Amino acid sequence: MEIHQFIEQMPKVELHIHLEGATEPETVLRLAQKHNQRLPADDVPGLRRWFAFSDFSHFINVYMAIQNLMQDKEDFISIVEAFAANRAAQNIRYSEVTVTPYIHVWQEKGITAEMIFNGLEEGRRIAKERYNVEMRWVPDIPRNLPEPAASWTAKTAIAWHEAGAAVALGLGGDERGAPPELFTDAFQEALRHGLHSAPHAGETMGPESIWGALQSLGAQRIGHGVRAIEDPGLLQYLKAAQVPLELNMTSNIRLGLYPEISQHPFPHLFRMGLMVTVNSDDPPLFNTSLTNEYKILVDVFGFTQEEIEQVALNAIQSAFLEADEKRALQKAFRAEFTRLSNAPGETQP
Numbered sequence: 001m002e003i004h005q006f007i008e009q010m011p012k013v014e015l016h017i018h019l020e021g022a023t024e025p026e027t028v029l030r031l032a033q034k035h036n037q038r039l040p041a042d043d044v045p046g047l048r049r050w051f052a053f054s055d056f057s058h059f060i061n062v063y064m065a066i067q068n069l070m071q072d073k074e075d076f077i078s079i080v081e082a083f084a085a086n087r088a089a090q091n092i093r094y095s096e097v098t099v100t101p102y103i104h105v106w107q108e109k110g111i112t113a114e115m116i117f118n119g120l121e122e123g124r125r126i127a128k129e130r131y132n133v134e135m136r137w138v139p140d141i142p143r144n145l146p147e148p149a150a151s152w153t154a155k156t157a158i159a160w161h162e163a164g165a166a167v168a169l170g171l172g173g174d175e176r177g178a179p180p181e182l183f184t185d186a187f188q189e190a191l192r193h194g195l196h197s198a199p200h201a202g203e204t205m206g207p208e209s210i211w212g213a214l215q216s217l218g219a220q221r222i223g224h225g226v227r228a229i230e231d232p233g234l235l236q237y238l239k240a241a242q243v244p245l246e247l248n249m250t251s252n253i254r255l256g257l258y259p260e261i262s263q264h265p266f267p268h269l270f271r272m273g274l275m276v277t278v279n280s281d282d283p284p285l286f287n288t289s290l291t292n293e294y295k296i297l298v299d300v301f302g303f304t305q306e307e308i309e310q311v312a313l314n315a316i317q318s319a320f321l322e323a324d325e326k327r328a329l330q331k332a333f334r335a336e337f338t339r340l341s342n343a344p345g346e347t348q349p
């Protein structure tokens with residue numbers, strides 16, 4: 001089977017994906033009509049153009065507009081359902097999905113944590129039943145908002161974890177002016193209650209932010225972490241401890257971290273032996289998908305099928321699943337890789 005076809009059909013796991021930022025224009029349009037809200041475009045192609053990333057402040061504007069359309073439990077159900085359909089289409093069997101509950105409640109527009117939770121969980125049940133896709137939530141602290149953003153999110157994440165729905169506490173937003181050390185209490189509290197620690201670090205700030213996340217937040221996985229490439233000592237540490245990095249290539253290019261995709265450090269980090277995973281972050285906003293991110297590894301960096309399989313297996317290894325769940329997934333993925341390799345392609349290379 002031809003390698004692009006293999007990538008499209010192979011089973012996948014995704015660990016860095018924002019629910020709000022993964023809302024496709026079709027769903028955005030439907031919600032805008034339902035709530036009688038005007039957006040800068042009133043059809044799908046127009047919305048796609050409006051989504052098209054120009055700079056960080058435009059990105060935030062679009063993000064806020066999308067998040068403003070989520071106003072009741074039904075909205076959360078339908079967003080998760082559309083998300084699950086997209087997972088199924090890409091054969092993404094398991095996702096750890098970042099969601100930012102505080103952003104929906106802090107302006108007191110009548111949305112409650114309970115309403116969000118019930119909507120998300122109903123959506124997750126439908127995802128499993130209708131699409132056979134599994135997901136767990138990673139509630140994240142919006143680091144640029146004032147308290148009680150951090151303590152409220154930690155408390156909420158703990159409650160969701162106790163209900164079997166959340167696996168980790170996250171930390172998102174712009175790292176500039178919001179270093180990890182400010183969130184020590186929230187993460188310590190979450191860790192004490194059995195949650196994992198998965199903050200964003202090393203995206204808009206450099207290695208010092210990753211060190212801070214490791215030392216102050218007990219980070220067990222780093223959201224992005226790409227800028228570890230700037231610090232040989234940090235690279236050595238991350239390799240020795242096999243701390244997983246959730247890399248998002250297209251997102252990094254759109255945000256201007258590197259001038260073009262061929263200069264992204266993904267292949268260096270992989271070949272150095274770090275535990276790297278491939279992810280899509282906010283796919284419609286960056287005009288990408290998880291499948292597309294895997295294709296970049298082949299088309300731009302010349303990855304072989306064997307290396308692609310290794311990256312896909314890294315995501316299982318890096319997931320916050322129990323050891324027996326990981327073994328079962330690894331076994332299923334390996335069997336599927338073999339089956340696909342032996343299957344005749346629709347078009348021969």
Ligand SMILES: [Zn+2]
Pocket residue numbers: 016018172200223281
């Ligand atoms: Zn992110």
